[in-house]
Amino acid sequence: MAPPAAFGLDSLLRAAQLPPSYLAAAIPEGVQSVPKLFQLQGLNWMLRREREGEALGRSLLQLHPAWVQLVTRDGFIFYVHR
Numbered sequence: 001m002a003p004p005a006a007f008g009l010d011s012l013l014r015a016a017q018l019p020p021s022y023l024a025a026a027i028p029e030g031v032q033s034v035p036k037l038f039q040l041q042g043l044n045w046m047l048r049r050e051r052e053g054e055a056l057g058r059s060l061l062q063l064h065p066a067w068v069q070l071v072t073r074d075g076f077i078f079y080v081h082r
Contacts, residue, residue: 016068016082042066 025047026042035043045065063069066082 003013012070012080016080018082022065034078038066 018038018041018050022041023044024037025044027035028043029038042064063079069077069081070078070080
């Protein structure tokens with residue numbers, strides 16, 4: 001028996017994608033290679049956390065935007081890299 005469409009691999013992968021509008025950081029001065037988009041998006045996320053601090057969300061789970069937490073109907077928690 002096939003799983004419902006909401007639990008299919010295609011649905012899972014679509015749900016785990018970063019939105020195209022997620023901002024990327026500028027390439028830092030001195031970097032000689034051309035970073036990939038996901039690397040610049042991750043850099044932007046890290047820089048924002050450094051500028052804004054982490055005290056606000058210490059008690060909350062804050063995943064990097066490239067990761068998504070999924071919970072099955074029976075309560076099993078797992079993480080998927082987007």
